[in-house]
Amino acid sequence: MAVYAVTTLAHLVLLSVMAGPGGPGIVDRLLAWDGHHYTEIAVQGYPQGLSHTPDGQLTGNTLAFFPLFPLLIRAVHAVSGLSWGTAGIVAAHLALIAALITVHQLVTRLYGRRTATMAIVLLAGAQPMAQVFTMAYSESLFLALAAGVLLAAHRHAWLTAGSLALLAGLTRPAAAAVVAALAVAIGLHLLRERRLAWRPLAALAPAVAGTPLYLWWVGQRAGRPDAYFTIQEAGWGTHWDSGRAFFGFLGQTLTRGDGWVPVSTAVLLLAVIAATALAWQRTTWPPLLVYGTGIVILALGQSNYYHSKLRLLAPALLFLLPVARALARATPRAAGIVLATSALLGCWYGAYLLTTWHYSI
Secondary structure, eight states, rough: HHHHHHHHHHHHHHHHHOOOSSOOOOOHHHTOHHHHHHHHHHHHHHOOOOOEESSSOOOGGGGGGSHHHHHHHEEEEEEHHOOOHHHHHHHHHHHHHHHHHHHHHHHHHHHOHHHHHHHHHIIIIIIITTGGGSSSSSHHHHHHHHHHHHHHHTTHHHHHOOOOHHHTTTTTTHHHHHHHHHHHHHHHHHHHTSSHHHHHHHHHHHTTTHHHHHHHHHHHHSSTTHHHHHHHHHOOOOOOOOOOHHHHHHHHHHOOOOOOOHHHHHHHHHHHHHHHHHHHHSSSSSHHHHHHHHHHHHHTTOOGGGGHHHHTTOOOOGGHHHHHHHHHOOOOHHHHHHHHHHHHHHHHHHHHHTTTSSOOO
């Protein structure tokens, strides 16, 4: 809770200072972009089908956003009586608290309490788009569920892991990485046991159902089986391109240096790739490797906006572990200086993109 309180306060203070007078307030900033879509779903539900511009062209709509986070907003609103926007922000913060607790427990089991504390500070404050965890976005809920799946799998609580994976599949399409990690955990367990066991295998049934179930429902509602992918392409130009857009962005940005935000984004994305590669060592638990690497591949392999990729990578966790483990071996003074400096820079970067940068995060 202390890490949550300190990092959240830092995010809010920097956001308030950088927003300045006369513009949107903090609440409006925390509801920006996708936050409006999630609260709209919570209030109005989903549209009946595909959306079109006045000249008949397909456009995106809220069917592109998975349903679990809007349901959480509805629950918070119903219990607390808060406005819909405030309920969305509170829902994200509740999910963030759950995520930090679960990640701390998972990393403690894998590497010890000191490394776990370093990891959640880096997660909530130092990574460049940690700001998104405080917004009415679904990343905090997805991270809580993904970490819950990994923790349950490490404890061999298979049915719990499968149920949480189902919920993750109703939160973000990146749940494919969660399902893959759970499958690896089950496979390793069965290899150690040298026999088939129904409980681990039964966990896969609900785990694989979440995302396909929602995609099927969207297809039924819109009247075409590929409706979800059509909406993503029409609204945001998002499709799987095996990283061509990402590598094109890197080449253009690093050779032309067109603006410090694109350049910093490119450098930070390369740092994420390098740190993920560093995490591939024998002491890293294989399901965590599969989950974190899967999130990186899914984020970089799509043709979505380059300035959204750091936000999509925020729940990956894996690339933070090499730094967390190094800090755990450092002296308390050195670790404290690094954590404080990196958290300040991370909070500032997210606040800048949210208040000054004119594109979506």
